[in-house]
Amino acid sequence: MANLNIRNKQERTYQAIVVGSGASGGWAAKEFGDLGVKTLLLERGRDVKHIKDYPTTNMLPYEFKHRGKLPQAVLDENPIVAKCYAFGEDSEHFFAKDAEQPYIQEKPFDWIKGYQVGGKSLLWARQVQRWSDYDFEGPARDGFAVDWPIRYKDMAPWYSHVEKFAGVSGNKDGLDTLPDGEFLPAYDLNIVEKHFAQKLKETYGGDRHMISSRCAHIHEPRPEFTAQGRASCQNRNLCQRGCPFGGYFSSNSSTIPWALKSGNVTLRPDSVVHSVIYDDEKGKATGVRMIDAHTKEVEEFYADVIFINAAAINSNAILMNSTSARFPNGLGNDSGVLGKYFAFHNYRAGVSASYDGFMEYTTSGGRPTSGYIPRFRNVKKQETDFLRGYAGGFSAYRGGGYVADARVGMDLKNSMLNRPAPDGPWRVGSHMMGETIPKESNYIALDKDKLDPYGLPTLKFNVDYDDNDEKMIIDYQEQISEMFSKAGFTDISVRDDHRVPGLDIHEMGGVRMGKDPKTSMLNGNHQLHAVPNVYVTDGASMTSTSTQNPTLTYMAFAARAAHHAVNESKKG
Numbered sequence: 212m213a214n215l216n217i218r219n220k221q222e223r224t225y226q227a228i229v230v231g232s233g234a235s236g237g238w239a240a241k242e243f244g245d246l247g248v249k250t251l252l253l254e255r256g257r258d259v260k261h262i263k264d265y266p267t268t269n270m271l272p273y274e275f276k277h278r279g280k281l282p283q284a285v286l287d288e289n290p291i292v293a294k295c296y297a298f299g300e301d302s303e304h305f306f307a308k309d310a311e312q313p314y315i316q317e318k319p320f321d322w323i324k325g326y327q328v329g330g331k332s333l334l335w336a337r338q339v340q341r342w343s344d345y346d347f348e349g350p351a352r353d354g355f356a357v358d359w360p361i362r363y364k365d366m367a368p369w370y371s372h373v374e375k376f377a378g379v380s381g382n383k384d385g386l387d388t389l390p391d392g393e394f395l396p397a398y399d400l401n402i403v404e405k406h407f408a409q410k411l412k413e414t415y416g417g418d419r420h421m422i423s424s425r426c427a428h429i430h431e432p433r434p435e436f437t438a439q440g441r442a443s444c445q446n447r448n449l450c451q452r453g454c455p456f457g458g459y460f461s462s463n464s465s466t467i468p469w470a471l472k473s474g475n476v477t478l479r480p481d482s483v484v485h486s487v488i489y490d491d492e493k494g495k496a497t498g499v500r501m502i503d504a505h506t507k508e509v510e511e512f513y514a515d516v517i518f519i520n521a522a523a524i525n526s527n528a529i530l531m532n533s534t535s536a537r538f539p540n541g542l543g544n545d546s547g548v549l550g551k552y553f554a555f556h557n558y559r560a561g562v563s564a565s566y567d568g569f570m571e572y573t574t575s576g577g578r579p580t581s582g583y584i585p586r587f588r589n590v591k592k593q594e595t596d597f598l599r600g601y602a603g604g605f606s607a608y609r610g611g612g613y614v615a616d617a618r619v620g621m622d623l624k625n626s627m628l629n630r631p632a633p634d635g636p637w638r639v640g641s642h643m644m645g646e647t648i649p650k651e652s653n654y655i656a657l658d659k660d661k662l663d664p665y666g667l668p669t670l671k672f673n674v675d676y677d678d679n680d681e682k683m684i685i686d687y688q689e690q691i692s693e694m695f696s697k698a699g700f701t702d703i704s705v706r707d708d709h710r711v712p713g714l715d716i717h718e719m720g721g722v723r724m725g726k727d728p729k730t731s732m733l734n735g736n737h738q739l740h741a742v743p744n745v746y747v748t749d750g751a752s753m754t755s756t757s758t759q760n761p762t763l764t765y766m767a768f769a770a771r772a773a774h775h776a777v778n779e780s781k782k783g
Contacts (some may be wrong), residue, residue, distance in 0.1 A: 233330025237462030244473030265453030381425030
């Protein structure tokens with residue numbers, strides 16, 4: 212029997228374990244597979260195979276029982292996830308429902324989750340912007356959080372590495388605040404968006420810009436995408452259903468199939484990770500303990516290197532639940548900052564307006580991106596009474612004369628075929644993407660007295676806006692309104708929807724990087740200071756948030772860290 216037990220343990224032993232199969236975990240698995248590392252990829256949710264498991268991807272509107280809307284009973288049962296813009300009849304199967312993981316809100320927080328192979332990479336907005344040194348140097352320059360242990364030069368080659376494989380469409384805009392990358396042809400701006408971009412140049416002398424937003428969509432066929440089995444984006448704008456063409460980047464269409472094809476990676480879905488196993492005698496992590504999602508049986512897997520990529524909140528939870536004699540307050544938590552300095556993006560504000568020019572033009576078709584206003588506040592000097600700044604989305608559109616009504620049959624067909632040309636003005640709009648300042652009072656923690664269906668401690672949130680955020684909202688509304696006015700837009704209105712934190716779906720921090728083990732969790736290579744064979748490369752590792760959509764940076768972090776782990780292993 213002893214030999215059988217030994218053999219069983221050998222069968223559960225790998226060189227590396229990656230926890231989480233979303234954007235960052237998929238990249239870690241892909242790199243390990245390419246480098247010949249025998250890897251176990253654990254995912255708490257069900258398996259979702261590219262194309263095969265996209266049940267709604269080719270459905271026509273009339274094939275949906277509720278014509279794309281969700282029944283009121285579903286909305287009532289899911290008051291949190293129902294707030295997400297992408298949650299609909301065509302995509303609800305890719306969202307974790309509210310009852311699947313209850314959590315405690317000491318302060319309101321809308322936690323949006325995607326529990327399946329690929330995670331939220333099936334649902335993300337696919338906007339990808341590099342960070343610059345203005346972002347990595349921000350905490351040190353402006354005196355908040357702690358200094359990042361890396362700079363843009365450390366990340367530039369890894370941004371390129373990820374962009375070439377994933378496929379990113381964009382222009383070489385030459386902005387020092389938003390470094391250029393390895394781009395496919397950009398999606399064009401429409402006539403009013405180009406007008407706005409030109410007016411910004413004329414009015415602000417090159418200090419403010421509006422560009423075509425860079426997106427993780429294939430806009431030109433290339434051999435590297437064909438090798439992945441992916442084709443160009445078809446501009447269907449049905450991305451939340453899963454793309455059968457692989458036109459946008461997801462773990463499901465790109466990194467995970469590539470990793471599995473290497474023969475070095477084993478995928479195990481339905482595996483809820485309980486904790487990381489730490490060996491006090493060896494002074495290192497030796498594996499992970501997981502719970503089978505169906506049988507609730509506990510099983511252990513072992514490896515020399517552990518990558519935690521369970522998405523920011525659950526990555527924090529796993530480390531907090533990984534206690535031992537050496538780490539009674541969570542794995543690697545000598546500093547006491549685990550779960551603290553949690554941050555997000557401020558998406559509360561927006562500005563809209565009308566424009567009476569270019570009435571001879573309209574738009575047709577779709578595109579998977581919009582315009583983007585890179586950060587221009589407090590970049591090279593402190594200009595305001597708040598720290599840091601914001602970016603903004605921007606789009607212009609013109610509605611048609613057709614209005615859906617109750618007609619059916621030939622009456623409906625005729626009204627659609629003979630719809631009048633647009634006769635109203637152009638509408639323009641911008642939404643805010645503000646940087647929040649990480650602070651100790653914003654934290655997530657475990658309530659060990661309340662257990663979830665897997666017997667794990669329940670997460671509790673104490674996260675909120677602060678005075679810096681409120682001042683930033685007002686400045687954004689004032690500045691964008693001024694920019695709209697100078698572009699000739701009229702009927703300008705501002706909004707603050709007062710949403711609670713979370714709906715940005717850009718959770719960051721809690722396991723932050725830093726130079727000093729006394730004030731941070733991870734070093735410049737994403738290793739836990741106190742347990743260097745454990746890496747965290749998802750949003751949990753973020754020291755600050757900047758304004759850019761963060762997923763590209765997570766993916767670059769994961770690729771860089773995987774190579775670091777292999778190189779360190781070769782050194783012994």
